[in-house]
Amino acid sequence: MVEQRVEPAKKAAQVIHKKLLGCLQSQLGLDTERRMKKLPLMLLSVSMAESFKDFDADSSIRKVLEMCCFMENHLAKTLAEFELKLEKEVLEPLNKLSEEDLPEILKNKKQFAKLTMDWHNALNKHFVVSCGSFSLLHTVDMVIHSLQDQYSADLYHFATKEEAYANYFIRLLELQAEHHKNSHDFLERNITELKEKFKAHLTSMATTNNSRGKVYGEPLLTHLYDSGREIAVPIQECVHMLLHTGMREEGLFRLAAAASVVKRLKSSLDGGVMNHSEFTDPHAVAGALKSYLRELPEPLMTFELYNDWFQAAGKKELTDKLEQFKIVLKKLPSENYNNLRYLVQFLSCLSEQQAVNRMSPSNIAIVLGPNLLWPHMEGEAALLDMASASSVQVVAVVEPLIKYSSSLFPEGTVPPSMFCLLVFRGGVLGVL
Known part of the structure; x- marks a missing residue:
């Protein structure tokens, strides 16, 4: 029975060694x-590490990717350690078994079988034994018995080691179980931590956003x-973006942009989270400001x-008109005044570029004026008024x-071109 197990054992060791190599x-x-x-x-x-660098420090995606990067790195190390153990404790023994130990047994078996067959063939041919042939026969008989003893010893060795050979496959499963358990425990522990940190981050972001307060539809004050700002976020952010991308754009504030982009x-x-590079269409920016x-x-x-505004605008003489405007401007709450002046x-x-953008003071007033001043009416009446003669x-x-x-906002006022330069440098609030 033991003899019949050698060839299947060699085949199993070879096939499994090959397939296991393919799993590495x-x-x-x-x-x-x-x-x-x-x-x-x-x-x-590595890809995760390179990707999260593109996000700002407060980004939820960045924080998750940072943790995922660490976890994938650890899993890679765990896998490398597992495969190194697998190589030493399973693959190398299987390779030795299939390529050295068992082939040697089969080689001895083959030699013993061949020599025995040759010996019997010679006897069957009625080999004439001379006086000198007895010595040769004795020598051949000794060789056959020697090979038989070696083969028997090999089979005995195989029989005693068969349990150890079978243990290679058990060890494979043990290493796999250990690897998967370690990976599972690590993932479970760190995913729980990641979820807790992510939840805390979202809570913190929500608290921060709530502390900022809603912007659109909320009273200016x-x-x-x-x-804690002097200039409203949409006004300041949109002005900054338009100074970079929209000053020479024809029909700014007049031409509509894609509604989906404006909404975004x-x-x-x-939400208080702005990425200027994400919004490159100046018409969308102008639409968000309007x-x-x-x-x-x-x-x-x-x-x-x-x-009061209409009465001031009704003055025929320019000097009188500007003086009346100054009086009305002084009546504005400081918050409204500062934001109106900035805008x-x-x-x-913008009007200085009217030769290119076609937006003269008159054209700007036509498209933007109704968004700056309207009567205290509700519902459809207010909407109709914005499109009526009062507009x-x-x-x-x-x-x-x-x-x-320049004349109406004298305190700290700079020429429009200088205003643009100061906004670019982020110093406009110190001047206005």
């Missing part, structure tokens, strides 16, 4: 560190108080001063504000 993800003969570098898990970890930009401004002004519960130029000086800067009157108010901004 690393190269044989390397230490743990060098194995890791070639593993797909390690390449995945509420937003400025919650955010408004969501970013509302939308903010239009959605204010009270216009930037206030309900209370609605009639108007930008619009004045024409609003143009008469807003156009001179843009055209004569």
Whole structure:
């Protein structure tokens, strides 16, 4: 029975060794560190490390990718250690068994069988035994018995070692179980930690966003108080983006952009998370700015001063008109005044490029004026008024504000071109 197990054992060792080699993800003969570098898990970890660098420090994706990068790196190391153990404790013994130990037994078996067959063939041919032939026969008989003894010893050795050979396959399963358990425990522990950190991050972000307060549709004073700012986020952010991308854009504030892009930009401004490089369409930026002004519960130029603005605009003499405008401007709450001044000086800067962008003070006033001043009415009446004759009157108010901004906003005022330069450098709040 033992004799019949040798050939199947050799075949099993060869086949399983070959298939097991195909399961490996690393190269044989390397230490743990060098194995890791070639593993797909390690390449995945490196890709994650390169990817999260592109996100800002507060990004949820960055924080998750950082943790995933660490975890994939650890899994790669665990896998490299597992495959190194597998090579030493399973693959090498199987290879020795299939390529050295068992082939030697089969070789002795083959030699013994051949010599025995040759011996019997010679006897069957009635070999004539001479006096000198007895010595030869004796020698052959000794060789046969020697091979038989060696083969028997090999079989005995195989029989005593068969349990150890079978243990190679048990060891394979043990190593796999150990590897998968370690990986599972590590993943379970760190995924739980990752979820807790991610939840805490989201809570922190939500708290931060709540502390900022909602932007669109909220009263100007509420937003400025919650955010601790002097200039409203949509006004300042949109002005910055337009100074970079929109000053020479024809029809700015007049041409509409894709509604989906405007909506996404408004969501970013509302959430307090802005990436200027993500929004490259100046018309979308202008649309988001117009939308903010239009959605204010009270216009930037206030309900209370609605009639005062029209009375000032009705003065025929320019000097009288500007003096009346200055009087009305002084009546504005400081928050409204600061934001109106910031916006108007930008619009004045924009109008300097009218030869290219076709946006003169008059054209700007036509498209933007109704978003700065409207009467205190509700529902459809207010919407109708924005499209009625009173909107024409609003143009008469807003156009001179843009055209004569340097005169109307004298304190700390700089020429529009200098205003643009200061905004680029981030110093405008110190001047205005």
